[in-house]
Amino acid sequence: EAQVTQNPRYLITVTGKKLTVTCSQNMNHEYMSWYRQDPGLGLRQIYYSMNVEVTDKGDVPEGYKVSRKEKRNFPLILESPSPNQTSLYFCASSGLAGRETQYFGPGTRLLVL
Amino acid sequence: AQKITQTQPGMFVQEKEAVTLDCTYDTSDPSYGLFWYKQPSSGEMIFLIYQGSYDQQNATEGRYSLNFQKARKSANLVISASQLGDSAMYFCAMREAISGSARQLTFGSGTQLTVLP
Numbered sequence: 001e002a003q004v005t006q007n008p009r010y011l012i013t014v015t016g017k018k019l020t021v022t023c024s025q026n027m028n029h030e031y032m033s034w035y036r037q038d039p040g041l042g043l044r045q046i047y048y049s050m051n052v053e054v055t056d057k058g059d060v061p062e063g064y065k066v067s068r069k070e071k072r073n074f075p076l077i078l079e080s081p082s083p084n085q086t087s088l089y090f091c092a093s094s095g096l097a098g099r100e101t102q103y104f105g106p107g108t109r110l111l112v113l
Numbered sequence: 114a115q116k117i118t119q120t121q122p123g124m125f126v127q128e129k130e131a132v133t134l135d136c137t138y139d140t141s142d143p144s145y146g147l148f149w150y151k152q153p154s155s156g157e158m159i160f161l162i163y164q165g166s167y168d169q170q171n172a173t174e175g176r177y178s179l180n181f182q183k184a185r186k187s188a189n190l191v192i193s194a195s196q197l198g199d200s201a202m203y204f205c206a207m208r209e210a211i212s213g214s215a216r217q218l219t220f221g222s223g224t225q226l227t228v229l230p
Contacts, residue, residue: 033217042117042204042220043158058217090158092218101148102218104158 002027004105006091012111013081021076021108023091029103030096032074033058034066037088037107046089049074050096081112116140117205117221124226126195133180134190134224136205144210147188148218149179152202161203164188195228202226 004025013019025032033048035058045058049068063085065077074093078085088109092102118137126132138147149161164172164179172179180189192199202225206218 035218035220040222042222043206043218044220045217048217088156092158101160101163103160104150107156107158109156 002103004091004093004103006089006105006108008108009106010109012113014113015082016080019078019081019110021078021089021091021110023074023076023105024072025074025091025093025103026072027093027095027103028071029093030071031102032068032091032093033102034064034074034076035090035092036060036085037090043090046076081110083112086110086112115221116219117207119205119221119224121224122222124224125229126192126226127229128197129194131191131193132195132226134192134203134205134226136188136190136221138186138188138205138207140186140207140209142209146208147179147181148206148208149177149188149190150204150206151199152204152223154201158204162190192226197228197230200226200228 007022030051034046035043037043044060046064047066049055055066088107090107091105094100094102116139145166147164151159162172162174162177162179164181171181176193178191202223204223205221
């Protein structure tokens, strides 16, 4: 089954404790992206990657890091989480053809205390 | 300026009736794509329908259709014969070819649709 998986699905942590949210896709997609969703703001892009070892900032990259060492994986790293990073996070992937939609993972609900 | 505007924070519709969810967009790129996603209370993002800026016909997918008015820069989602399972948050999104990420989606703030029995 074609899918994007994220782990963990739910996470409660404390300010300053480094965490990683994993994302993996099995569709051989070149493009992967991280979004955060906050009430009233829709989804905003954090980082994206066009291929292995190619990453770039989205609209709200501050406080986040990513890496793309393998095509299928695109982890999101919060080196020192803060309460304003409490949000719902989505990983997404797609091919590079013009009409392709992005496939979203199930989401990770993060609470930073 | 907002690139995607959804002016209806919440909508109600009677079961079996049709409903239109509004979306207007702003871009100077002649090549762009418009998407609608559904987000039920469980949280996942479900792709519904796509319209390309050069498409001659309005997109349709089952009970979903997109009323694309290019000159007015609107891409309204029409859901026919609403079902209780259609109750969800609906997001309009745009992808522009000239954006820094050629695949970046810019989302509106969403419309919460409630279908009444």
